[in-house]
Structure formats: structure tokens, C-alpha cells
Amino acid sequence: MSNENEQNGTNEMTAATLTTPTGPGGRILLGVFEMMNPNNGMPTWTHPQGRGDDWDQLDYWVGLAKELDAAGFDFLFFADTYGYATLGGRMPEEVAAHGIQFPALDPMLAIPALARETENIGFVVTSPTTVERPYATARRFGTLDRFTSGRIGWNVVTGSSQATTDELFGVTTQLSHDGKYDAADSFLDTCLRYWEHSWDDDAEVRDRATGVYADPAKLHRVEVSDDHQRSAGIFAVPPTPQRTPVLFQAGTSDRGRAYAARNAEAVFIQGQTIDSAAAHVRDIREQAVRNGRRPEDIAVVTGMTVTVAPTRAEADALRAEYESVLxxxxxxxxxxxxxxxxxxxxxxxxxxxxxxxxxxxxxxxxxxxxxxxxxxxxxxxxxxxxAIRGFQITGTPEEVADEIEAIIDGSGIDGIMLEPTFGGPAAYRAFIELVVPILAARGRVAGAPDAAPTLRERFSGAPRLAPTHRAHRLAPKASDDRILTPILNGAHE
Ligand SMILES: Cc1cc2nc3c(=O)[nH]c(=O)nc-3n(C[C@H](O)[C@H](O)[C@H](O)COP(=O)(O)O)c2cc1C
Structure with missing residues (x-):
């Protein structure tokens, strides 16, 4: 906090805007990593800064979304799983007694309320490919894209807590690790066919004079039948602002990275060191290029736990207190x-x-x-x-801002996702009050609401999937695919 002008955002540099590119020296995408459970994975719900009393209240989430929206955050991310941890097939005592990612509510159902109470912030919801069905998933995200006016993203996962999830859903066929990703490819392709190819852009006429709602000639039947999916019909949801939700991906095994390089627009990593994060970013982007995409078609965001206080001693004490409850x-x-x-x-x-x-x-x-x-x-x-966290940063506001810049600029990462410490919003509040003004004064974040019509425009500047995305090379009917043909940049084959 050496420079008061920086704190006030009044030095020569101006805050980043949505047209400032992300990456080294550029705009830093700001998100928050949440789960709709008592403590987001850490046994902290009883702490005075915890959220044990609030996590199941819609008002709690509305309040959080509004605070982040007012501070110019780009997105609020909800991790989610149907399952819970098991050991030897049983729920260990700690899960229920300490509230370890359990119990949990369905974050997707809160999104319309959060969107209605906010103006700009986007929402990313996790949904697994292992137990959901593609058509239902496409319809839900299509509906959310309409209701949020294009502020929705999907974190595509094969799923954690898979043992219990399979049991809850009665799944009896066990796929191998890579087999699940193969099935996830087919799952996403099916969704993409419905989102991108079932309706022409001008198919929804809504002409009161002629009484035509939609032009039947401009609707296309999707037909998919492969080893993993069988689905056929016309999508019930007309084209939405983004058509396809912004596609996030999080698993970073070798097969997970290959999936991300093919499909994802944003990859969520848990960066540990600048060097390992830089190697990861390079690898994902090189693989993306081999898939006919541009390096900048994939934004990489890292999880980050920030413990910040006006003095170093206060920040260290807070971090020590946090670690002592784990x-x-x-x-x-x-x-x-x-x-x-x-x-x-x-x-x-x-x-x-x-x-x-x-x-x-x-x-x-x-x-x-x-x-x-x-x-x-x-x-x-x-x-x-x-635990499942990324960079751990503790310090004064200046130290934290410096370290965030060093990580972003040294690794090629585009943004950060803040992880809560004690569960409640106090950690984000400290970040908003103490760190955001410094990053805004340095031209790295907006620091205030910055209106983008859609979530995708925050990431890539355009509302629709990049022309290089393979979704454009899919056809409504799986048999018409020419997925393996060379890529014609920007062309719809
Ligand atoms: C940072 C991160 C966040 C994840 N979030 C979720 C989640 O919210 N829900 C879920 O079911 N799986 C989640 N996963 C699981 C993965 O998306 C993936 O399906 C699983 O880890 C298997 O892939 P892998 O072997 O590549 O890790 C997450 C994984 C990582 C690394």
C-alpha cells in the first residue's frame, strides 16, 4: 500500500476494460470457485467466518453474486457432484460429521435467481457426462442461456465421487478412465449438434402477421447413434444468445488435457508453481493448435487461495488459523x-x-x-x-497483487478463480476491498461492473463459439460428420 493514488485508482494507468486482451500484461479474468455445500470442502463451517447457517439459503448466494458483480468479477463458478466420498464402499464418518462436501444442493437451480439479481457477472455450472443425458443437458443449458441472456457456462466433467454417483443412479457398466472421456466426447458432440445445428439462425420467425412461429424448413433433425449415445430429434430450444454455453473443463490427466484441447474454451487448473503452470498452459495450447485451433481459443484460469490483510503479520495469523482447522x-x-x-x-x-x-x-x-x-x-x-486447491498466497495487499501479476505474467495464465478459506464470503470481501483496487489501478482488472452482453464475450470477445471450434464441423447427423477432414479455418463444412 505504498502508493495512495494506486489505491484510489487515480494514477495514470486506467483499469482494464473488456477490450483489454488477457494474458501476460493484460486483463486478468476474475472468478470465484464455489460449491453449494456447508464449507466448500474444508471443515470450516463452524468458524465465525464460516457459512454453516447460510449455505442452504438462496439469499446467501444472491448476496454473494451481487457483491462479486458490483466488484467487476467475470464469473462465479460452481463445482458440483451428485456423489460424496466413500472408503471401502461406505461413507466415512467425517463426511457427515464434518460436512466434507456434504450435504449439498443443486447449484443449477439457483442460477435464474442469481442472474435476475445481477447485471453482468457470468455463472459456470458443473454437470457430469457420466450420469446425465445429452439431450436433457442441452435443454437445461439452453434454457439457462435464455434466462441469463447469455451469461452461462458449463464445466464439463466426467465426474468426481464416481463410485457413489454410479450407485445413486444405478449405473452398472464401468468404463475405464479414458473410456469415460471417449463417452464424454460423444456426449458433448451430441449437445453441440443440438445447440449449433438444429436451428438455423433465422429459423425462429415469431411473425404475428403470418402466424408463423418458426420456419419448419430451417429446423434440422439431429441423429446420433454410436457406442455411447443414441439421440434423435429436433431441439426444443430456439437459438439462444451464445447457443453453446461457454465450455469449461477441469480434469488434467493426460486424457483430460486432450479432451480440453479438443473442446474447452476455458480450462480450470490448480496451478502449484509458475513453472509447472507455464508448462501446463503451453501443453494445452500446443495440443489445441494440433486440433486446428488458435492458442488464444483456450483461456486458462487457475484456482488460488488468497489470504490478505493490511499487515503481513495479520495475514500470516489468518492463514495459520485457517490451516489449524484442517x-x-x-x-x-x-x-x-x-x-x-x-x-x-x-x-x-x-x-x-x-x-x-x-x-x-x-x-x-x-x-x-x-x-x-x-x-x-x-x-x-x-x-x-x-487439498484440491491452486496457488496459496498470503500477504499484504501489495504483496498479493505483485504475486498475482507474477503468476499470470510468468505462466501465460489468463485468470484466477478465488477459493474461499473459511467458507463464507469474508475472504472475497478482503480481496475486493484490498486487492482489486490495486489491480484496477495497474490496469489489470476492471474493478467495477463492466458490461459484456455474454459470458463468452468476457473470455473471447465474441458471443459465439470461435470459428475454429470443431463444433462447426459437426453436422446434425453423426453419419454426415467429416470430423477427420482437415480444418478450413472459419468455414462451416
Ligand atoms: C480443478 C478441478 C475441478 C473439478 N471439479 C469437478 C466438479 O466440480 N465436479 C465433478 O464431478 N468433477 C470435478 N472434477 C473432476 C474432473 O473434471 C474429471 O472428471 C475427473 O477428475 C477425471 O478426470 P481426470 O482423470 O482428468 O482428473 C474436477 C477436477 C479438477 C482437476
Whole structure:
């Protein structure tokens, strides 16, 4: 806080606007990572700054969305899962007793209320490809795109807590890890066919004089029949502002990255170091280019836990208080929910590279990339304080702003997703009051509402999927696809 002008945003540099490009030196996309449960994964619901009493109240989420909207945040992201963590097929005591991502409500149902009470902020909702059906998913997101006037995104996941989710839904066929991503490709293609190809742009006539609502000649029947999906018919939802919701993706196993490079417009990573995040960004973008896309077609956002206070000592004390409420048993339970592996039941000397799973591989691969010799005991220790989180930043407002800029500029990442500490909105409030004005004065964020008609325009400047996206090369009928033909940039084949 050395420069008062910076704090007031009155120095020569002006705040970023939506036309400022993202990336090194540019605008930083600002989001918040939430889950609709008591504490967002950490056993913090009883803390005075927790949200144990509020998390199931719609007003709580409306209030949060309004605060973020007023501060110029680009999006509010909801992770979600139908399942919960299990060990050996049973719900461990900690899950219910400590509220570890349980119980939980369905965030998708809150979105119209949040959108109605806000002006600009976008909303990203997680929905899994393993138990949902493509047509229902396409219709729900189409409806949300209409009701939010184009402020919706979909975090496409094959799913965490898959063991319980499968049980809850009666899924009996078990696909391999990569097989789930193959099925997810087919799932998304089916949705894309409905969103992008079932209605021509001018099919919805709504002509009172002639009494024609929609021109039947401009509607196209979608037909998909492959190893994973069977769906045929005409989409019931007319074209919406974005047609396709902004496509987020989060799994970063090798197969997950390949999926992202093919499909995603935004990739959510949990960056750990600038170097490893930079390598990750490079890898995703190189793979995207091999898929006929431009590097800038994919925005990368990293999770980040920021503990900020006016003085370093206060920030350190707050962080220490936060870490003191985290326990290793809770961490082990959450790890098991994501990976299906009970680390407490393994020899602590087991090497991470020797672990295998058909559930989420992101965490295992993350630790293996860090250090192939890492042991199960070391993972549990690290996971206690970091869990499924990205960069951990603690400091004064100036220190935090400097570190965020260093991360963004050193890695090629486009934005950050703030992770809550004690569960309630206090952490975001401190960030909004202490850090946002500094980043705005440095020209890195808007710092105030900045109107983009759609969420996609915040990311790419255009309301519709980039012309290089493979969705444009799909045809309504799967058999008409020429997916493997060379890409004609910008052309609808
Ligand atoms: C940062 C991050 C966030 C995720 N969020 C969710 C989520 O909200 N819901 C869910 O079901 N799965 C979530 N996942 C799971 C993945 O999207 C993916 O389906 C799963 O991890 C398997 O893929 P992987 O092996 O590539 O990790 C998340 C994964 C990561 C890395």
C-alpha cells in the first residue's frame, strides 16, 4: 500500500476494460470457485467466518453474486457432484460429521435467481457426462442461456465421487478412465449438434402477421447413434444468445488435457508453481493448435487461495488459523472421493507413480509430475493444507497483487478463480476491498461492473463459439460428420 493514488485508482494507468486482451500484461479474468455445500470442502463451517447457517439459503448466494458483480468479477463458478466420498464402499464418518462436501444442493437451480439479481457477472455450472443425458443437458443449458441472456457456462466433467454417483443412479457398466472421456466426447458432440445445428439462425420467425412461429424448413433433425449415445430429434430450444454455453473443463490427466484441447474454451487448473503452470498452459495450447485451433481459443484460469490483510503479520495469523482447522483424516476422505484411493489404508512408503485408478487421475499425476519419488505419506501431508486447491498466497495487499501479476505474467495464465478459506464470503470481501483496487489501478482488472452482453464475450470477445471450434464441423447427423477432414479455418463444412 505504498502508493495512495494506486489505491484510489487515480494514477495514470486506467483499469482494464473488456477490450483489454488477457494474458501476460493484460486483463486478468476474475472468478470465484464455489460449491453449494456447508464449507466448500474444508471443515470450516463452524468458524465465525464460516457459512454453516447460510449455505442452504438462496439469499446467501444472491448476496454473494451481487457483491462479486458490483466488484467487476467475470464469473462465479460452481463445482458440483451428485456423489460424496466413500472408503471401502461406505461413507466415512467425517463426511457427515464434518460436512466434507456434504450435504449439498443443486447449484443449477439457483442460477435464474442469481442472474435476475445481477447485471453482468457470468455463472459456470458443473454437470457430469457420466450420469446425465445429452439431450436433457442441452435443454437445461439452453434454457439457462435464455434466462441469463447469455451469461452461462458449463464445466464439463466426467465426474468426481464416481463410485457413489454410479450407485445413486444405478449405473452398472464401468468404463475405464479414458473410456469415460471417449463417452464424454460423444456426449458433448451430441449437445453441440443440438445447440449449433438444429436451428438455423433465422429459423425462429415469431411473425404475428403470418402466424408463423418458426420456419419448419430451417429446423434440422439431429441423429446420433454410436457406442455411447443414441439421440434423435429436433431441439426444443430456439437459438439462444451464445447457443453453446461457454465450455469449461477441469480434469488434467493426460486424457483430460486432450479432451480440453479438443473442446474447452476455458480450462480450470490448480496451478502449484509458475513453472509447472507455464508448462501446463503451453501443453494445452500446443495440443489445441494440433486440433486446428488458435492458442488464444483456450483461456486458462487457475484456482488460488488468497489470504490478505493490511499487515503481513495479520495475514500470516489468518492463514495459520485457517490451516489449524484442517485435519489429515478429512483430507484423506476428500482425496478418496476424487481418486477412489484410500491413502490411509496404504503403506506410507508407496510411491505415487505406483498408484492407479479409473476415477480422477489429476491429483495422482500432479504429484507424480512434481516428484516421481513422492510417497503416499508425503501426499497426505501436503493434501491436508492444499487439498484440491491452486496457488496459496498470503500477504499484504501489495504483496498479493505483485504475486498475482507474477503468476499470470510468468505462466501465460489468463485468470484466477478465488477459493474461499473459511467458507463464507469474508475472504472475497478482503480481496475486493484490498486487492482489486490495486489491480484496477495497474490496469489489470476492471474493478467495477463492466458490461459484456455474454459470458463468452468476457473470455473471447465474441458471443459465439470461435470459428475454429470443431463444433462447426459437426453436422446434425453423426453419419454426415467429416470430423477427420482437415480444418478450413472459419468455414462451416
Ligand atoms: C480443478 C478441478 C475441478 C473439478 N471439479 C469437478 C466438479 O466440480 N465436479 C465433478 O464431478 N468433477 C470435478 N472434477 C473432476 C474432473 O473434471 C474429471 O472428471 C475427473 O477428475 C477425471 O478426470 P481426470 O482423470 O482428468 O482428473 C474436477 C477436477 C479438477 C482437476
Amino acid at each position: 485435519g489429515q483424516d478429512d483430507a484423506a476422505v476428500m482425496f478418496a472421493g476424487i481418486t477412489g484411493l484410500d491413502l490411509t489404508g496404504l503403506d506410507p512408503e508407496t510411491r505415487v507413480v505406483d498408484l492407479t485408478t479409473d476415477l480422477g487421475q489429476t491429483l495422482i499425476q500432479r504429484y507424480a509430475r512434481q516428484n516421481p519419488e513422492m510417497k503416499v505419506g508425503d501426499i497426505l501431508d501436503q493434501f491436508r493444507t492444499k
